[in-house]
Amino acid sequence: MITFENVTKIYQGGEQEVTALDNVNLQIEQGDIYGVIGFSGAGKSSLIRCVNLLERLTHGKVTVNNQDLLQLSPKELREAKRNIGMIFQHFNLLDSKTVFTNVAMPLILMKKPKEEVKNRVDELLDFVGLRDKADNYPDQLSGGQKQRVGIARALATQPSVLLCDEATSALDPQTTNAILNLLKKINQEYNITILIITHEMGVIREICDKVAVLEQGRIVESGSVFDVFARPKTAVARNFVRSVMHDDIPESVYQLIRAQEETNQIYRIVFFGESTGDPLLSQIAKRFHVEVNVLFGSITELQEIPFGNLIIQFKGEVKEINRVIMYINQQNVTIKEVLEDVG
Known part of the structure; x- marks a missing residue:
């Protein structure tokens, strides 16, 4: 479970302050596939990066599985972060390493035994359908294959939470559908809680159970995907729904x-x-x-x-x-x- 309590994130830009998140309150239950949607600059990336402390919040509290990461010791924090996987828009793979080594890297850093690493990586490459690409390098892969490697790497430490930072926005529609189906499979087979940020309402419709609409750093609407699609209450939510329903009268x-x-x-x-x-x-x-x-x-x-x-x-x-x-x-x-x- 992920809980945001009165979360505010302010960036200092010289003499100016930029408020990326403004008193955000949000609860994501265990096993949810939860989407956060907003236009560019709404604060989506700041929100998701506050979960694993890639960004430090200015005020408020984020808890993951009832742990406030800011209150943990360095050792406890390392352990807690292993429970939070993350996949990125631009894959963030190591170009000089093979697919196998990219997936193995979190386990290598944990100094796991070689046999354990091999078994886990082989299992994950089978799961994402890339066992035959183990010895390839990232520049030999398509965009969808690179994202599958990124997903396998994020799952290496057996996390209970998976963060997806615009994970499909660099992919074509057919590849996007394949990645979303893989994320559904991860959620169903591993019972992993998935938090997705995106600017594409089609992604929300396809995969998410619940959605929150972020505008200028504030949650302006939230609920089940069905309710938000059927009864959008705010102008920004209506615009997102129309982007996939195409229901405007010419x-x-x-x-x-x-x-x-x-x-x-x-x-x-x-x-x-x-x-x-x-x-x-x-x-x-x-x-x-x-x-x-x-x-x-x-x-x-x-x-x-x-x-x-x-x-x-x-x-x-x-x-x-x-x-x-x-x-x-x-x-x-x-x-x-x-x-x-x-x-």
Whole structure:
């Protein structure tokens, strides 16, 4: 478990101070895959680097497995850090060493017996699918293979926590999916808690159980990935969700609607779980004197739960449209007006 309590990180830049983290409170439970998302400069890297003390926090406290690393002796700190693995955006491999030696390095530094090192490295290279690359050097590998080496190295000391610092942002989409699937496998088979920082909402959707949105050093929104996707509360969260849902109505469609004379209204309808299969629009067309025009629609899956998103135009009398809205509100869906009276 990782806990941030009132964490503040301030950098001194000459006479100026830059507050990278501002009173952050966050709890990541054992076994979670937890994502922290934010734009460049939001404080993501500072946040994750405070966990293993690559950055020293200015105020507050970070505990890992109920240990405050700042309160440990040097020997205790070394032991605690071995329990925290980290993978990096640009891999951070030793170019002059083989794949085997790169993965073995944490164990070599711990002065583990050679046979133990060999067994552990062989096991990890099998796990990440690179046993045949043991004698290769990093410059002989693809980006995805380099990241797999980085992951194997991070797992060498059998950590209970894995930190991922923009671990897929240097990779192409297909390789990104392969790395994310590997991280899922690590979480499931080793029960390792994973903290991921990223600026890509697609990464959050694909792998994370929970997410926190970081803006200007503050957590502005947090919750399950499903809740944040379905009901984003802040502008920055809505922007991130739209980046993967692609649910904006084109301006050309708005222009066509405005050119019409009828009273019409536009609504976003969000479906959850079993309700994605309900014939709601068909029922509305049969029950009420309104025309239903689907402007946009998509169905995806979040945490193995179907998630549907429709943008609908209702055309007809205001009184009848209001009856439709009352009916929809009684169903297992969420509806919100997007544009009022654009006729």
